[in-house]
Amino acid sequence: MSKTLVAYFSASGTTARVAKELARAVGADLYEIKPAVPYTKADLNWMDKSSRSSVEMKDKASRPALADTDAPVAAHDTILLGFPIWWYVAPTIINSFLESYDFSGKKIVLFATSGGSGFGQTVAGLRPSVAADVVIVEGKLLNGHQTAESLKAWAESVL
Numbered sequence: 001m002s003k004t005l006v007a008y009f010s011a012s013g014t015t016a017r018v019a020k021e022l023a024r025a026v027g028a029d030l031y032e033i034k035p036a037v038p039y040t041k042a043d044l045n046w047m048d049k050s051s052r053s054s055v056e057m058k059d060k061a062s063r064p065a066l067a068d069t070d071a072p073v074a075a076h077d078t079i080l081l082g083f084p085i086w087w088y089v090a091p092t093i094i095n096s097f098l099e100s101y102d103f104s105g106k107k108i109v110l111f112a113t114s115g116g117s118g119f120g121q122t123v124a125g126l127r128p129s130v131a132a133d134v135v136i137v138e139g140k141l142l143n144g145h146q147t148a149e150s151l152k153a154w155a156e157s158v159l
Contacts, residue, residue, distance in 0.1 A: 003075065003076045003077050003078070004026060004027075004028035004029070004076060004077070004078045004079075004080060004155075004159060005028060005029045005030075005031060005071070005072060005073065005075075005076035005078070005079050005080070006019050006022050006023040006026075006028045006029070006030050006031070006079075006080045006082065007030075007031045007032075007033055007071055007073075007079055007080070007081050007082070007097070008030075008031075008032060008033060008081070008082035008083065009032075009033040009034075009035075009082070009083045009084075009091060009093055009094060009097070010032070010082075010083075010084065011039045011044055011053075011084060011091075012044070012084070014084065014113045015082050015083060015084050015112070015113045016032065018082065018111070018113055018142045018146065019032075019080075019082045019111075021146060021148065021151060022080060022082070022111065022142070022146075022151050022155065024148065025148040025149075025151035025152045025155065026080075026151065026152055026155040026156075026159075028080065028155075029072060029075075029076065031070075031071045031072065033066065033071070033083075033093065033094070033097045034066065034067035034068070035064050035065065035066065035067060035093055036064070036065035036066060036067050037064075037065070039052065039053065040052075046086070046087075053086060053091070056091070056092050056093075057086050057087045057089075057091070057092065059092075060092070060125070062092040063092060063093075063095060063096045063099065064091075064092060064093040064096055065096065066093070066096055066097065066100060069100045069101070071097070071100075071101060073101040073102070073103065073106075074101075074102070076106070077106060077107065078106065078107045078108075078109065078159055079103070079106060079107070079108045079109070080109050080111060080139070080155065081094070081097075081108050081109070081110050081111070082110070082111045082112060082113075082142075083110075083112055083113075084112065084113050084114065085112050085113070085114035085115075085117050085118070085119065085120070085122070085141075088117050088118070088119075088120030088121065088122075089119075089120050089121055089122045089125045090110075090112070090122050090125060090126055094126060094129075095125070095126065095129045098126060098129035098130050099129045102131070103130045103131065103134045104131045104133055104134065105133055105134070106134055106135075107134075107135040107137065107159075108130070108134060108135065108136045108137065109137045109139045109155075109158045109159070110122060110123070110126075110136065110137065110138055110139045111139045111140055111141075111142050112139075112140075112141055112142070113141065113142060113143055114141055114143060118141065119138050119141070122138065123136050123138050137158055139154075139158055140154055
């Protein structure tokens with residue numbers, strides 16, 4: 001495998017758990033994408049049209065600020081990029097992350113957690129945030145418990 005980074009955003013801890021298991025299974029480095037202002041439970045209330053997450057997802061130009069830009073992207077060939085699915089796509093903080101680094105020549109493989117929806121238009125929504133030579137692969141929903149063996153097998157199939 002190439003030098004791999006598992007970068008992830010997790011609002012509730014679900015995606016964090018999967019990302020940590022994945023990084024261990026494939027021997028990858030791990031980086032957490034953190035918002036400058038952490039999300040509260042009220043911010044994540046998708047039933048409230050005025051909640052922070054609802055407002056951000058309604059505005060495709062929304063770019064929530066990152067807590068830092070210290071991800072070791074330059075040192076890695078492949079990025080396994082994880083996030084929860086919000087409104088059938090990646091949260092806009094993922095666009096913030098992609099626009100904060102140079103991913104030229106790299107491969108980004110997506111993985112996600114979801115309460116029920118699939119990737120929808122996720123790749124199309126992320127594509128404008130990276131250079132044309134960046135390969136973005138719609139990976140897999142990693143819901144539920146995954147074994148180290150199944151995570152490793154999946155990662156090896158996409159890396």
